Amino acid sequence: MALLALPDELLVHIASQLGFSDIISLQLVCSRWYEIVKSNAGLQYTLELRVAGMIDNPASRLVPGERLRILRTKEAAWRTLDLSDKRSLTLSHNPSGIYDLTGGTLLLGERRYTEGMSGTDAVHTINLHSAFKDEQYRSSPSLWSNLDLGKQVIDVGLAIQEHDLIAIVTYTYVNDAQLLASVDIHLLKHSTGQPHPAAAKPVIHFDNIHYLPGHCNINLEISGDTLCFLLNNYFPFINADPVTIVVYNWKTGEPKVKQKRSYQDPTIFNSFVLLSPDAVVLPIIPTNALEICFFGEEFAALPSPPAPSTAKQSSSNARQEVPLLKIACALELPPLHPGALVLRMTCRCEPNPRGPPSSATHSDRVIPFYSDPERAVMILHLHIRLPIGVTKVYTMIVHRAALLKVVREAVERHRQALADKAAARESRSETPDYYGAEGEDGMADGASGEEDAPHVPGAFFHPFGIHHPSRRGRRAASSNDTDSDEGKTDEENLPRLTWEEWGPAVTRWFHDELPGTRWITTTCGQRFVRVRSDGRMRVYDFNPLSMKRYLHARSLSGSPVGALPGEDILEEKYYEWSSATVEDADEDDEDDVVFEGVDVVEEDEDPQEEAIIIRTRKASSSRPEPERRMRVVLGSTRMADPAAWAKTLESSLPYVETSVPAPDDYESALLDEDVIIGLKMDTNGRHIQEVVLHRIGGPMA
Numbered sequence: 001m002a003l004l005a006l007p008d009e010l011l012v013h014i015a016s017q018l019g020f021s022d023i024i025s026l027q028l029v030c031s032r033w034y035e036i037v038k039s040n041a042g043l044q045y046t047l048e049l050r051v052a053g054m055i056d057n058p059a060s061r062l063v064p065g066e067r068l069r070i071l072r073t074k075e076a077a078w079r080t081l082d083l084s085d086k087r088s089l090t091l092s093h094n095p096s097g098i099y100d101l102t103g104g105t106l107l108l109g110e111r112r113y114t115e116g117m118s119g120t121d122a123v124h125t126i127n128l129h130s131a132f133k134d135e136q137y138r139s140s141p142s143l144w145s146n147l148d149l150g151k152q153v154i155d156v157g158l159a160i161q162e163h164d165l166i167a168i169v170t171y172t173y174v175n176d177a178q179l180l181a182s183v184d185i186h187l188l189k190h191s192t193g194q195p196h197p198a199a200a201k202p203v204i205h206f207d208n209i210h211y212l213p214g215h216c217n218i219n220l221e222i223s224g225d226t227l228c229f230l231l232n233n234y235f236p237f238i239n240a241d242p243v244t245i246v247v248y249n250w251k252t253g254e255p256k257v258k259q260k261r262s263y264q265d266p267t268i269f270n271s272f273v274l275l276s277p278d279a280v281v282l283p284i285i286p287t288n289a290l291e292i293c294f295f296g297e298e299f300a301a302l303p304s305p306p307a308p309s310t311a312k313q314s315s316s317n318a319r320q321e322v323p324l325l326k327i328a329c330a331l332e333l334p335p336l337h338p339g340a341l342v343l344r345m346t347c348r349c350e351p352n353p354r355g356p357p358s359s360a361t362h363s364d365r366v367i368p369f370y371s372d373p374e375r376a377v378m379i380l381h382l383h384i385r386l387p388i389g390v391t392k393v394y395t396m397i398v399h400r401a402a403l404l405k406v407v408r409e410a411v412e413r414h415r416q417a418l419a420d421k422a423a424a425r426e427s428r429s430e431t432p433d434y435y436g437a438e439g440e441d442g443m444a445d446g447a448s449g450e451e452d453a454p455h456v457p458g459a460f461f462h463p464f465g466i467h468h469p470s471r472r473g474r475r476a477a478s479s480n481d482t483d484s485d486e487g488k489t490d491e492e493n494l495p496r497l498t499w500e501e502w503g504p505a506v507t508r509w510f511h512d513e514l515p516g517t518r519w520i521t522t523t524c525g526q527r528f529v530r531v532r533s534d535g536r537m538r539v540y541d542f543n544p545l546s547m548k549r550y551l552h553a554r555s556l557s558g559s560p561v562g563a564l565p566g567e568d569i570l571e572e573k574y575y576e577w578s579s580a581t582v583e584d585a586d587e588d589d590e591d592d593v594v595f596e597g598v599d600v601v602e603e604d605e606d607p608q609e610e611a612i613i614i615r616t617r618k619a620s621s622s623r624p625e626p627e628r629r630m631r632v633v634l635g636s637t638r639m640a641d642p643a644a645w646a647k648t649l650e651s652s653l654p655y656v657e658t659s660v661p662a663p664d665d666y667e668s669a670l671l672d673e674d675v676i677i678g679l680k681m682d683t684n685g686r687h688i689q690e691v692v693l694h695r696i697g698g699p700m701a
Helices: 008-016 020-026 031-039 041-052 064-080 128-132 296-300 308-316 400-429 440-451 544-556
Strands: 054-056 086-089 095-102 105-110 122-127 145-147 152-159 165-175 180-189 203-210 216-223 226-233 243-249 254-258 273-276 279-284 289-294 327-332 341-349 369-371 377-385 391-399 507-512 527-531 536-541 567-570 574-577 616-618 629-633 637-640 649-651 655-661 668-672 675-681 688-695
Touching (some): 020 031, 041 054, 041 544, 086 128, 095 152, 095 668, 105 152, 122 128, 122 152, 122 165, 128 675, 128 688, 152 216, 165 216, 180 226, 203 226, 203 243, 273 341, 289 400, 327 400, 377 527, 391 400, 507 649
Antiparallel strands (some): 086 688, 105 122, 152 165, 243 254, 377 391, 527 536, 536 655
């Protein structure tokens, strides 16, 4: 019986077992397969999910045809960026500095006393889509949920879609005179406010620490069963563990991995991103590098839980038994100018990766799909103090998957090189030494070890022994450059890639503005949003599949991108430069091609005595620029800021930028799935005055 003689239902079932590329290829086999794929909503939904960078929610009540309609509507709406569907959230409390945004939930802390050093007394959350159920512009205060534990709150973490979990970190003084406080993590079910039923220990006691309000920073992220906890303690005169990072299994309450070494300065790093449930990236300020740590092997090697009779004895030794977090790879960031200094690095990648389906403790039956964590982009802000006394902010965007790929390939090459060297040493040991230990070869080996062995600067592993992160000596040579690694520690043997080796092809850099970078929740999936000083709201889409399809569709329609007013496309290299004396250059000069507040060098300009090839396509029209503008950037950005960077900064990650006038005087914009959040601040720019939601593409159901 021929395959195509089967009923359509069976052919659809067969095709549904295939991956994205296979289904695409299947359409090219014959007209029968083309019609089957084209006419089936389930197969089309699978293809559209992949192109949009989304993953399906199998718990959703909606049929595939309805999910497909919603997905297509949402993706088309992002191209037009219509912000007219909006609601204003009524705030019935004084927001504190604590906030979070994930999984359709916005969290704001509450400060009951606005004077003095008052911290966060409680937290309030709201489901963003619930605000659109009423026709009124201003939402009802009753939509907010209040969680008050009767203790001061330091930080929070959310895992709404995967676990309906909210983790609240509190402190309680146990010795007021010594400012000694108990720091605890409360694991609650978000929808009820009660202890989470999957948590064996609803309250995890972290430690008793010297704590002074305003002098401590905590970050925590949740992925699968993993809860990663980072503490930066700026308590004066503290001399022990000012930086602590611990990875817990939040379901058991037990620590899995702890910090890899003692940090002597609380500012060495103050944020992190989970690349997967068993991998974390740490932006290290003194070395100007990203350290990637894997802890899956440590998880697998954990001993089984002790018997009840020995549990008490084992608990006293629990911390000593927790394995140490080890560095797998270090990725250098662009080298700084010798006089420039990184003050702060902050990073985020939303949504967090998910654990296996079996680890999930909650299913959302409303949302049909959500952003694929594996394809999400990570944002990294660098606050750089220049020699002239000006602070600038530079922002890097990179895909989570690209970072993981770079690191895994580097680790594999390093392991293979070590194996090859070990085999070579073993081969040499079996060869007779006719000269003896003091002979010709021995002397040559000794000289080689003294002169040619790779220089691994100790400053990398003892960062406060260096004068500046850009002065680290030459990079540690690859494993092929030396015949022996004897005497080296594991950290000295780790693979380390220079910026040129890994960065330009997979990242995109922007010169940013200080006000907008105080909020880190500006990305979701593969999109990044920000409000610029020219009053325009910009959305950047780094999804390569979506961009390629859009460009192809526009070309086939006879109206390629760049043919309509307000559109242009940069197809090859272009040059930017940034003034060393001002925070942000002026924008919207009608006579120049302008990008992100700095001029793009035309073909006959040559500021760096280097030929820069520029090819742009832009509609020529005497009509005024439309409100909606689009720019497709396919070429490399070359940013020259000699006061900040030692070399010209090049990055090449393609993106589509869509911009419209901001509907109101927003200081910043936040992003979560299909909702852009505009923030209006008070006259001092310190406290939130109004929160405005802009839903893109209509309802989710």
